[in-house]
Amino acid sequence: MPRAGLSPRLVAEEAARLIDEQGLDALSLAAVAKRFGVAVPSLYKHVHGLAGLRREVALLGAAELGERLRTAATGLAGPDALRAVAAAYRRYAHAHPGRYAALQRAPGDDDHEARKVSAVPVEVLTAVLAGFGIGGGQAVHAVRALRSALHGFVDLETRGGFGLPEDVDESYELLVEGFVRAVQNWPDAASARAGTVRPT
Amino acid sequence: MPRAGLSPRLVAEEAARLIDEQGLDALSLAAVAKRFGVAVPSLYKHVHGLAGLRREVALLGAAELGERLRTAATGLAGPDALRAVAAAYRRYAHAHPGRYAALQRAPGDDDHEARKVSAVPVEVLTAVLAGFGIGGGQAVHAVRALRSALHGFVDLETRGGFGLPEDVDESYELLVEGFVRAVQNWPDAASARAGTVRPT
DNA sequence: AGCCACAAGCTAATAGCCTTAGCTTTTGGG
DNA sequence: CCCAAAAGCTAAGGCTATTAGCTTGTGGCT
Numbered sequence: 001m002p003r004a005g006l007s008p009r010l011v012a013e014e015a016a017r018l019i020d021e022q023g024l025d026a027l028s029l030a031a032v033a034k035r036f037g038v039a040v041p042s043l044y045k046h047v048h049g050l051a052g053l054r055r056e057v058a059l060l061g062a063a064e065l066g067e068r069l070r071t072a073a074t075g076l077a078g079p080d081a082l083r084a085v086a087a088a089y090r091r092y093a094h095a096h097p098g099r100y101a102a103l104q105r106a107p108g109d110d111d112h113e114a115r116k117v118s119a120v121p122v123e124v125l126t127a128v129l130a131g132f133g134i135g136g137g138q139a140v141h142a143v144r145a146l147r148s149a150l151h152g153f154v155d156l157e158t159r160g161g162f163g164l165p166e167d168v169d170e171s172y173e174l175l176v177e178g179f180v181r182a183v184q185n186w187p188d189a190a191s192a193r194a195g196t197v198r199p200t
Numbered sequence: 201m202p203r204a205g206l207s208p209r210l211v212a213e214e215a216a217r218l219i220d221e222q223g224l225d226a227l228s229l230a231a232v233a234k235r236f237g238v239a240v241p242s243l244y245k246h247v248h249g250l251a252g253l254r255r256e257v258a259l260l261g262a263a264e265l266g267e268r269l270r271t272a273a274t275g276l277a278g279p280d281a282l283r284a285v286a287a288a289y290r291r292y293a294h295a296h297p298g299r300y301a302a303l304q305r306a307p308g309d310d311d312h313e314a315r316k317v318s319a320v321p322v323e324v325l326t327a328v329l330a331g332f333g334i335g336g337g338q339a340v341h342a343v344r345a346l347r348s349a350l351h352g353f354v355d356l357e358t359r360g361g362f363g364l365p366e367d368v369d370e371s372y373e374l375l376v377e378g379f380v381r382a383v384q385n386w387p388d389a390a391s392a393r394a395g396t397v398r399p400t
Numbered sequence: 401a402g403c404c405a406c407a408a409g410c411t412a413a414t415a416g417c418c419t420t421a422g423c424t425t426t427t428g429g430g
Numbered sequence: 431c432c433c434a435a436a437a438g439c440t441a442a443g444g445c446t447a448t449t450a451g452c453t454t455g456t457g458g459c460t
Contacts, residue, residue: 002426003425003426003427003436003437003438004437004438005437006437006438028416028417028418029417029418029419030416030417030418038438038439039438039439039440040417040418040419041418041419041420041421041438041439041440042437042438042439044419044420045436045437045438046437049418049419050417050418050419104355104359104361105359106359106360106361140364140367140371141367141370141371141374141375142374144353144356144362144368144371144375145349145353145371145374145375145378147352147356147361148348148349148352148353148356148375149345149348149349149352150352151352151355151356152347152348152349152350152351152352152353152355153344153345153348153352155304155351155352155355156344156347156348156351159304159305159306160306161304161306161347162344164340167340167341168344170341171340171341171344171345174341174342174345174387175341175344175345175348177387178345178382178386179382181382181385182378182379182381182382185381186378187374187377202455203407203408203409203454203455203456204408204409205408206408206409228445228446228447229446229447229448230445230446230447238409238410239409239410239411240446240447240448241409241410241411241447241448241449241450242408242409242410244448244449245407245408245409246408249447249448250446250447250448
């Protein structure tokens with residue numbers, strides 16, 4: 001009998017496809033094994049059990065999201081950059097709801113690789129807000145506010161938390177525009193202009 | 201042997217306590233049964249399986265959150281009301297992280313009771329924003345924005361998404377104050393704002 | 401007070417999942 | 431061409447939920 005030719009990468013990608021289709025709760029070794037036509041224990045040759053698989057998928061999602069955000073922001077600055085990043089953020093969550101949900105689990109303190117990858121989206125947002133003159137001590141707060149707004153909207157939306165389906169695009173646009181104005185009037189932004197980028 | 205004296209209410213409350221202590225993932229019929237010193241199938245006399253238990257806990261959380269928000273808002277208006285509600289929202293999520301996580305699952309379309317209870321928090325937020333002159337078609341968008349900001353912050357925070365623990369209170373305050381300003385300058389709210397103070 | 405029907409709790413059994421142990425077989429490099 | 435490591439397998443054990451059907455406590459009615 002021929003081998004399936006698995007690899008950690010392939011397993012994680014198939015799992016990601018599974019949860020994008022069926023939701024994060026559908027993630028199980030059994031379901032992934034079935035997709036490959038393979039026995040469940042075989043997956044242990046490529047992935048550290050269910051916990052390991054979850055980690056891989058989260059990493060994959062974080063890397064993809066970081067890349068999308070970076071791409072969206074390149075060549076733009078100020079409000080345009082913020083709008084582009086916000087749109088890319090939501091677009092990713094729509095295209096890959098399972099991955100997006102999976103990457104919300106914070107990595108362990110000792111998992112340096114995961115922490116590094118998870119930091120990329122935050123770095124992009126930090127850079128975008130730096131273009132508004134928000135840096136130094138205020139950067140942390142502003143980035144947290146931005147992440148809250150984007151994640152909160154997308155999370156509620158993908159969970160079906162918005163009962164009326166019609167105006168969701170408009171709602172998001174208003175949220176983003178409101179945030180643009182808020183960030184333009186950010187308190188103490190002028191004095192903090194000389195600060196450096198810090199992790200939030 | 202004496203009976204345990206369970207009831208749907210007691211079971212849901214014990215489950216809520218469990219997940220506040222150990223996280224939503226720790227919710228299982230087995231864990232709840234153990235807490236009561238009871239066999240697992242006994243719980244089926246009070247709750248419709250695991251899915252039913254989850255629903256009960258979500259309902260409990262939504263009812264509690266709605267009540268807290270209402271209480272926080274009473275007697276206040278405008279920015280003060282918004283600040284009070286925002287503080288109560290985060291306070292509830294801190295005090296009951298498991299319940300808060302549980303109530304994020306949207307109820308089914310046919311579950312009228314759950315939909316009604318889940319609507320209470322939204323109603324309170326809507327009322328608070330109405331105090332800013334935001335009503336009509338804009339209300340939906342503004343409430344969504346507010347929910348996104350509050351939920352996003354609290355969700356990221358309780359998931360450990362904010363790496364630096366020190367300034368989280370300040371971050372939230374800045375987010376809320378930013379939202380207060382955003383809502384004071386909300387577009388298209390002018391016509392509905394006849395009765396409130398507005399800088400010209 | 402006593403009885404009895406119903407509710408509350410139990411045991412047994414089934415099915416699905418994850419995990420570890422240990423075996424077989426493919427496969428690619430020397 | 432061979433053979434060791436990697437890839438996949440079966441077997442087994444433990445956890446979970448769920449259903450079926452039994453036993454027993456208890457409150458209400460006479």
